[in-house]
Amino acid sequence: MSGTIEPSTVKRSLSVHAAIGLIAGALLYLVSLTGTLAVFYSELQRVEQPDAPEMSTIDPHAVQRGVEAVLKSEAGKPTTTHLYVHLPVADLPRTTISTDTNAVHLDSAGNIAREEEIAWSDFLVELHYTLNLPSLVGITIVGILGVMMLALALSGVVAHPRIFRDAFRLRARDGGGVGLADWHNRLSVWSLPFSVAIALTGALIGLASLTAYAIAANDYGGDLEAVYGPVFGEEGEPDATAAAAPNVAAALKHMAREYPGVRVTYAILHDPLTKGQHVQIVGEHERRLIFGEYYAFSSDGRFEHTAGLSDGSLGQQAAASTYRLHFGTFGGLGVKLAYLLFGLALTAICATGTYIWLGKRQRRGVHEPRLRAAWNGVIWGGPIALVTSLLARLALGNEAPFPAIFWGTLFLVIVGAVITKQARQQSLDPLNGRNLNAT
Template identity: 55%
Template sequence: MTALFSKDTVRRGIAAHSAIGLVCCALLYLICVSGTAIVLYEEWQRLEQPSAPEMESIAPQAVERAIANVAATEAGQTPTTHLYVHMPTEALPRTTVTTDTQAVHVDAQGAIAAPEENAWAEFLLGLHYTLNLPPVLGMTLVGMFGAMIVALAVSGIVAHPRIFRDAFRLRARRKDDVATLDWHNRLAVWTLPFALVIALTGAMIGLFYVSGASLAETAYDGDGDAALAPVFGAEPEGDAAPAPFPRVAPVLDYMNREYPGVRVSYLILHDPGTRGQHVQVVGEHERRLIFGEYYAFAADGSFKGTAGLADGETGQQFAASIYKLHFGNYGGLPVKIAYIVFGIALSVVVTTGTFIWLNKQARKGRPRPVIRAGWWGVTIGVPVAILATLLARLTLGNGAPFAAIFWLVTLAMVGGAILRSRQAGQRGALAPTRGFAP
């Protein structure tokens, strides 16, 4: 019977299959490494711009002046659709006003101090969130990899019934495949709860766009805001007619008076300068995993109610809790350190898993030196590329092309490792065999 494909075609197919697998593993590794780095998101911002004014708190009247000062710089331009005021928090004690066109730091009196310059931290966040791809495509892909980690963790437990019994058996001193396997299995066990939490919440966040868009299309006639309203609250009807900016000092005074245990993290003006404008406050609750509760106010400062993220339906509270669980921005520095340690361990689990597969292939007589070299390039190249972007930020400034630098350095590391492997293989093929007599 004639074979459907020639042997050469089959070999090429196997090589392509292996290369695709390597790319998937590389992206999974990249997500783990970048996620570990972004745990220090606020700290990176402070490193990038150490001269920005910092404060433990800011007076309501100063916030109002800051908004007026920023609005004055945009007079005559297209009105911004949203104006955000980042209030000082423990992790990032700065006040920053952001519109559709600019972001500036302000001092404790509300005067504009300097433009916000945190492009490198934003690059890291985008790398982890979207892999520098268009948002919907990137977040969907990252969400799928989150689901993949869950599948890998569960299947790993099923495939190794003694994995928990041998949780502290580590033959690290051995210089063979056994040590690699032990490191992989032990770290996988020690990080299992963390990996499941991170993977599940990452999958939920990443697949949010797909599930939200599908829900909007099927149940809300394509209205995305209506689809999200049961969780995050509904938007009032807009009115584009011009109107003075709302006063926000009474809003902040109300929060301080009526909710003294809530720390305001964001103040949001929706459609400012129009009759349809309204004010929204994001308030953090101590000892809660929710990112915050939404407090709604009318343009005249009257309180309209909350969205229910703190005390509403169980699903609402759960949806508001996945962000802190995923990024580790709760519990202060000790929790962040724990997330970094576990994140490094999870990255090692991913990279050793690929080496274990390569070792098995070699034992079966199917060594893959090029793929092994490429994987070494990925393992070393991703952290080196991130470091290269940081050096670019410190030397070239906020406008450095971080995404281009990252991918060029990563590809150069992978390509260099593969080239060295092929050159070594050619030298081995040309070298005389030991003991051979012509």
């Protein structure tokens, strides 16, 4: 039996290798594209549901009435373990209560106004976080993509020693791809700090979940709370005995009185309507990257302690800072617009990098028109699929199957691009490139 590998086998293996590279590039492109849009998650919610009641502030007693009304409406449903009250902030001036089964908007008096209907905005963020895969699998893959993006950014600088000196050099566009490579390199230089920050924080967010699961399985018998508790605060001892609704108003009043410089963003009820319930208030600190500090209260509204995200260990503060740095929610609209600009640049870098890679392979004699056509399908298919899913939201409402619509549309665009390319090739004379259909 000969040990020589058939040339056809080698060729097929190279094609498979190239296809895998194309898939990785496609996922990087989609994560960059959706992440750029997800920066405006709050604004997208207001566009998607423009008729929700809005207010700049809400009275603590109105919040209390809303909490009690929502808990009463949950009777007969599966027990809610956590209830979240989103309080009005500048970019999303709405009061919204979410439970394990539902989400509703409150009016300024604390009455339930209507159900929250932001399924497309949530789908976009979920697509960015997990690629619509099962939570742990998806977020781990996205974390790995963050590591890849970081490696590509840093290795690109090392591989081009003149990259900073030529930061504003753009050569003429030509058939050899020099102009495209220059744009790729220039965008990479101009957006390098942003790309490194986004890739690093994305990798940390994505791989932190996998690390937490591994530590919990190995050291705490699968108890995730034991892993997250020292960083984000302990849950407390559960006691399922029935109890009245907790005094959220007292907790909010305490925050206004004792922490007037803290902007309260959320009130979180743990195990509501049980004797084991307690309240956490999340408050943003000015000029800090942390997403907020957790202020713990007993069920009767008595302040107990903070989690230490604002003044605890450096590890705690760093962990609490990754989210706002990753999504650009720390400096108002100006920072979000900067993230939009640099995010588009990063998306273009992902797109042009694969074109440059395919061009180099072609110059080495490896002609892969189907892969190039497939990549064209990815570049155009991503935005088309997002627009199609948004149109489905407008036509079908909040219950539209957004993941199926998005991935189905993207698949059809890619397949259509490949089929169109093959049809064009077959219509050309293989000897001189003359269009046979024209004769």
